[in-house]
Amino acid sequence: MLSEERREKIIALLKERQEPITGSELSKLFEVSRQVIVQDIALIRAQGYHVLATTNGYVIPGTLKKAGKLKTVLCKHGGYDEMEEELKIMVDMGARVVDVMIDHPIYGRIRRPLMICSRIDVEDFMENVRRDKAEPLSALTGGEHMHTLEISNDRAYRRMIEILSEKGYFVKEV
Template sequence: MISEERRKNIEKTLRNNTEPVSANALARQFSVSRQVIVGDIALMRAAGVKISATPRGYVINSDFEKTENTYTVACCHDDKNMIMELYAVVDNGGTVADVTVEHPVYGQITGELRISSRYDADLFMDKIKNNAAQPLMHLTGGIHLHTIRCADDQTFVRIREALKKENIICE
């Protein structure tokens, strides 16, 4: 399969999946290395395909951004409270869409998360642990923003209260 054809098929695979697809899964599907897939994704993004990388894999930006209400919360905590923050959101009906920090050199840095369940939160925490990766909040002493998506204002109020109870929200 030639590169251009593979990229079209990668796009088709991503569009046909509602869940993220990992680079490893795409590499197996197309009988290439993970690095080839990473390169293909970069070229596809450069060509204008709206592909996002989440902790669980690649997704094509779709109606996710349009289907629910969007709210922003400022949070501050240490590593041991990270899982409590994620659980507070998902247990109360929200999705942690992303995390944003303000870097002194690069400006705003945002990482897409799309964490909508305890399962997703646990996978995210495992990925941090197993890759010895540092969360973005380490760049700012624990201060960060989250975009939260949820069905309605009442759900967001519940989430804010849960974050307050855990002493995670900055006000």
């Protein structure tokens, strides 16, 4: 298979797929190395496709199931346990946590994709964070951070805000 044909098939797969796909899955599917897939994704992006590399794999935003309204919330919390609880509250209320971002006083807005939509995703994410002893972005801003949330139910969103507020995590909608 020619590399151009492989990239076309990757684009088609990302467009039709209802969940992220990892570089390892793509490399097995197309019988190439992960490095080749990384290069393909870079070239696909250069063609103008908005491909996100998330903790769960590659996605083209807007192609995933559960598409809904986007809301941005400003939250604040401390360590790993609070971060895990915040994410679980969000996904339990049906939200997809699209990303996390901070407004840094020197570097400006820093945003990283997450695409967390289930407790399993939260557990996998937190396992990686704890294993690597990774500091969250919010460590740079005293715990303050924002999440873009994809919601499909306004009632569940309002209930999520209530629970986050009760826990002291919710600051405001942005």
